[in-house]
Amino acid sequence: MTATVEEHFEATVAADQRIEPRDWLPDAYRKTMIRQIAQHAHSEIIGMQPEGNWITRAPSLRRKAILLAKVQDEAGHGLYLYSAAETLGADRTELTELLISRRQKYSSIFNYPTLTFADVGVIGWLVDGAAICNQVPLCRSSYGPYARAMIRICKEESFHQRQGYELLMTMMRGTPEQQAMVQEATNRFWWPSLMMFGPPDGDSPNTAQSMAWKIKRHTNDDLRQRFVDMSVPQAEALGVTLPDPLLAWNEDRGHYDFGPIDWSELKRVIAGDGPCNAERVERRRRAHEDGAWVREAASVHAAKESER
Numbered sequence: 001m002t003a004t005v006e007e008h009f010e011a012t013v014a015a016d017q018r019i020e021p022r023d024w025l026p027d028a029y030r031k032t033m034i035r036q037i038a039q040h041a042h043s044e045i046i047g048m049q050p051e052g053n054w055i056t057r058a059p060s061l062r063r064k065a066i067l068l069a070k071v072q073d074e075a076g077h078g079l080y081l082y083s084a085a086e087t088l089g090a091d092r093t094e095l096t097e098l099l100i101s102r103r104q105k106y107s108s109i110f111n112y113p114t115l116t117f118a119d120v121g122v123i124g125w126l127v128d129g130a131a132i133c134n135q136v137p138l139c140r141s142s143y144g145p146y147a148r149a150m151i152r153i154c155k156e157e158s159f160h161q162r163q164g165y166e167l168l169m170t171m172m173r174g175t176p177e178q179q180a181m182v183q184e185a186t187n188r189f190w191w192p193s194l195m196m197f198g199p200p201d202g203d204s205p206n207t208a209q210s211m212a213w214k215i216k217r218h219t220n221d222d223l224r225q226r227f228v229d230m231s232v233p234q235a236e237a238l239g240v241t242l243p244d245p246l247l248a249w250n251e252d253r254g255h256y257d258f259g260p261i262d263w264s265e266l267k268r269v270i271a272g273d274g275p276c277n278a279e280r281v282e283r284r285r286r287a288h289e290d291g292a293w294v295r296e297a298a299s300v301h302a303a304k305e306s307e308r
């Protein structure tokens with residue numbers, strides 16, 4: 001007896017194999033996958049802004065070259081991800097429209113300002129560290145094009161994390177002012193980094209279904225805990241204090257306990273009321289509009305080529 005398309009889909013997911021663009025898939029799976037990939041792509045593209053802010057002010061040619069490479073990588077990640085979304089039938093122009101009209105989300109973390117050069121280091125260490133923690137398991141996500149994009153993205157994210165940590169190590173060997181700058185940036189980014197993993201499991205509408213489809217491989221809270229456990233020894237090695245008086249090793253659980261997260265802040269930032277939401281989206285909208293002539297020229301050129 002031949003399997004129905006539904007059975008084929010279920011069996012592929014159950015066997016931990018990949019769903020490919022040619023395969024039949026449920027509408028709700030397609031919708032969820034487009035939502036997650038688009039939000040991820042938007043995050044990479046908007047994520048260029050906070051650090052791009054420091055390219056012209058990097059303190060040396062070496063730091064500037066590293067930062068330029070990193071911000072270019074983010075653009076590349078966004079493009080892979082938009083391409084992955086297109087394999088599901090999404091249209092990249094429409095996705096961009098949804099972003100700039102604020103009908104689709106991007107990561108809350110990119111709505112915080114980058115006030116000092118230490119922020120570049122802390123973003124590499126904590127923000128890219130959190131991104132790796134969240135994205136390495138996504139290399140085993142059930143949708144093939146997304147999982148494969150994630151492999152390359154994670155390799156590059158790992159370079160981003162290391163450049164940030166190395167920058168902070170250098171600053172911590174510097175003057176008391178530089179050390180204070182690292183501590184102050186850590187204080188500002190710690191809690192928003194924990195929020196990157198999303199709402200707590202009990203308050204996460206999408207986790208159960210995404211886990212059943214093996215789109216997500218771990219829950220938000222599991223990944224958040226993994227990130228805290230990973231970050232505490234890194235903070236110690238660096239010589240900074242994480243801004244949480246309740247952070248303590250729990251022998252019974254075999255994990256660090258940590259203090260309560262202000263979920264109202266995450267809700268506010270996701271709803272558009274973070275310190276930089278308006279500025280980030282406006283800048284993206286302007287860049288899109290400024291690029292209209294390039295898109296137009298490219299399509300006229302492509303049409304002429306195909307006529308020839």
Ligand code: ACO
Pocket residue numbers: 035036039040041043044047105106107108109127128131134135195196197198199203204205206207210216220270
């Ligand atoms: N910032 C903005 N929105 C968020 C965040 C966040 N930190 N966390 C959760 N949300 C949104 C979800 O998108 C969802 O909204 P929607 O249903 O309207 O689309 C809602 O809040 C509820 O959250 P969940 O049910 O937990 O949603 P989900 O199962 O999609 O989990 C998560 C959220 C963990 C972010 C998941 O989508 C994911 O792993 N995405 C891929 C990674 C990614 O996008 N990273 C971007 C930042 S890293 C970087 O770019 C360097």
